[in-house]
Amino acid sequence: MKLGRKGWNNVIIFSMLIMIFFLNGWHKSLFNQQQAPSMEPILPIQSFVLTVKFADQMIERIGTSWRIKANQTSQWQPSEQQISELINRWQTLTLMPEHETVVFNPKAPLYVASFELAGEKLPWVYLLYQGNDRYYLLEKNTQRILGLDLSTAKTLFPSAVFTKGDTK
Helix, strand or coil: CCCCHHHHHHHHHHHHHHHHHHHHHHHHHHCCCCCCCCCEECCCCCCCEEEEECCCEEEEEECCEEEEEECCCCCCCCCHHHHHHHHHHHHHCEEEECCCCCCCCCCCCCEEEEEEECCCCCCEEEEEEEECCEEEEEECCCCEEEEECHHHHHHHCCCCCCCHHHHC
């Protein structure tokens, strides 16, 4: 079987197309391997926190230190070091995203935290929910849901008072 010049050109063109499809990721769909879910940071990486607002207090950055404005009902009276540790915890903590169906009442968050970050127009709002015997952190901007346990929830929301009903 002899091929003419047009035939060889077609063979070369089709072989190049097959190679391009293969190198551009077509092989991933053929040999689909399940990737394990990875941990995600709560706040954006390299974010610079300007203010943090909880229901009963607001923490502001003043130069290199922090100032707290608390309501009279607030039970958490932190030192500047405790505030720095809290902000650092929010910036460095990574949690597992929840991809399966999560059951909680979206109209009844337990607690709310709002972060104003440098370079961001809108605040990052995080709502803490309880459901399925776990706690969930809903990030309002992207509707991302992160799972966490009671001890992590207590460290992220130190002014919150968790009742016996919250510790299922």
